[in-house]
Amino acid sequence: MSKRAVSKRLLQIPASPIRKLVPFAMAAKKRGIKVYHLNIGDPDIETPEVMLKILKKWSQNPISYSQSQGEPIFLEALKTYYNQLGFSFIETSHLQVTVGGSEAISMALLAVTEARDEIISFEPFYTNYNSYAAVNGIKIVPVLTKPGDGFHLPSVKEIEKKISRKTKAILYCNPNNPTGTVYSRKEIEMLVTIAKKNNLFLIADEVYREFVYDRKKHTSVLSYFENIPNQAILVDSLSKRYSLCGARLGVLSSLNKQIIDGVLRIAQGRLSAGLVDQIMAAKLTDVPHSYFQHVHKEYQNRRNVLYKGLQSIPGVKVPKPEGAFYCIVDLPVKDSEDSCKFLLTDFNLNGETVMFAPAQGFYATAGLGKNQVRIAYVLNTSKLKKCVKILEAGLTAYGKKK
Ligand SMILES: Cc1ncc(COP(=O)(O)O)c(C=O)c1O
Numbered sequence: 278m279s280k281r282a283v284s285k286r287l288l289q290i291p292a293s294p295i296r297k298l299v300p301f302a303m304a305a306k307k308r309g310i311k312v313y314h315l316n317i318g319d320p321d322i323e324t325p326e327v328m329l330k331i332l333k334k335w336s337q338n339p340i341s342y343s344q345s346q347g348e349p350i351f352l353e354a355l356k357t358y359y360n361q362l363g364f365s366f367i368e369t370s371h372l373q374v375t376v377g378g379s380e381a382i383s384m385a386l387l388a389v390t391e392a393r394d395e396i397i398s399f400e401p402f403y404t405n406y407n408s409y410a411a412v413n414g415i416k417i418v419p420v421l422t423k424p425g426d427g428f429h430l431p432s433v434k435e436i437e438k439k440i441s442r443k444t445k446a447i448l449y450c451n452p453n454n455p456t457g458t459v460y461s462r463k464e465i466e467m468l469v470t471i472a473k474k475n476n477l478f479l480i481a482d483e484v485y486r487e488f489v490y491d492r493k494k495h496t497s498v499l500s501y502f503e504n505i506p507n508q509a510i511l512v513d514s515l516s517k518r519y520s521l522c523g524a525r526l527g528v529l530s531s532l533n534k535q536i537i538d539g540v541l542r543i544a545q546g547r548l549s550a551g552l553v554d555q556i557m558a559a560k561l562t563d564v565p566h567s568y569f570q571h572v573h574k575e576y577q578n579r580r581n582v583l584y585k586g587l588q589s590i591p592g593v594k595v596p597k598p599e600g601a602f603y604c605i606v607d608l609p610v611k612d613s614e615d616s617c618k619f620l621l622t623d624f625n626l627n628g629e630t631v632m633f634a635p636a637q638g639f640y641a642t643a644g645l646g647k648n649q650v651r652i653a654y655v656l657n658t659s660k661l662k663k664c665v666k667i668l669e670a671g672l673t674a675y676g677k678k679k
Pocket residue numbers: 318376377378379380403450454482484513514515516522525526527
């Protein structure tokens with residue numbers, strides 16, 4: 278009997294470029310090489326102590342399911358967080374707790390698209406949007422942003438050119454992963470206007486909301502919730518804000534009751550997010566302001582050190598990142614995936630090397646990003662300085678090999 282074929286959708290789901298080279302990194306480690314991981318946004322910053330205390334003192338037995346919408350004490354804490362940001366209209370009824378921002382993106386796409394619909398996103402974009410799109414059977418139509426413009430948004434005309442009868446939503450990330458760009462108020466207003474005029478949903482991924490440097494201001498989609506109440510959807514996460522990547526907690530928020538009621542039904546199907554994680558994270562309102570000041574200062578320093586170091590390497594180009602903890606870097610190579618692999622398989626500097634994410638997988642348009650990498654500055658400044666030296670020596674060695 279011939280083997281039953283698996284689904285086409287399954288086969289279309291791409292491997293994450295962030296994790297693709299992991300086997301080579303593991304092999305390098307086996308050979309005794311130290312590998313600095315600048316390929317993934319898993320910060321080394323400590324989780325707030327007030328949260329850890331909950332884990333250390335945990336006594337509730339058994340550990341039961343939580344509510345599908347979210348644990349009430351956590352929903353209240355989230356409401357307080359949004360209210361304190363200045364969005365006093367946010368009630369717990371506008372919030373759905375998700376298993377990471379990842380689930381919030383998946384739910385948002387499922388909520389607003391049918392199979393074969395299109396959504397617009399600005400490339401390079403967070404590579405995992407590709408997997409959520411493939412799972413949902415929809416197409417991401419890319420609008421290109423360029424390093425020469427600091428990866429800021431193109432004109433209304435350029436964006437509207439990509440809208441078709443199948444377009445259901447614009448999905449954007451601000452502050453941006455992978456470019457580190459922070460969109461201005463004017464840019465966000467442009468997106469709101471386009472969404473309004475073309476009757477599109479506007480999905481804003483704001484998981485890096487607090488990571489904005491040089492006294493720039495972040496403009497949240499929440500500022501426009503009351504302007505386009507049926508169209509705006511917020512995707513949020515606690516992973517980066519509180520160094521809680523492993524807790525797997527995120528939020529989907531909307532004033533559109535049909536969306537909120539619908540995603541609750543999806544949430545009921547998967548029962549609940551983790552109870553322990555939510556009770557721990559409910560302490561978010563007790564995290565001292567000094568924690569954020571420290572984290573913010575640390576990342577701004579890291580950004581400065583990395584930016585300065587990269588600029589000093591011949592042939593390397595990078596626009597100054599304005600937020601999040603990533604940047605897209607032009608390398609003097611033809612194939613960045615090959616050079617990233619070379620750094621792991623054929624090169625080390627005094628027993629150390631570095632891992633980056635090849636940028637091609639952050640683009641939907643074939644052929645783009647081939648000479649670029651995404652760097653996540655998630656290590657301290659002395660390690661980042663070492664990484665810059667390793668990259669510089671690695672590029673010289675790679676150039677000689679070619
Ligand atoms: C832009 C963006 N959105 C969403 C996520 C999802 O994060 P999580 O599922 O940990 O909340 C990430 C994670 O790196 C991200 O960079």
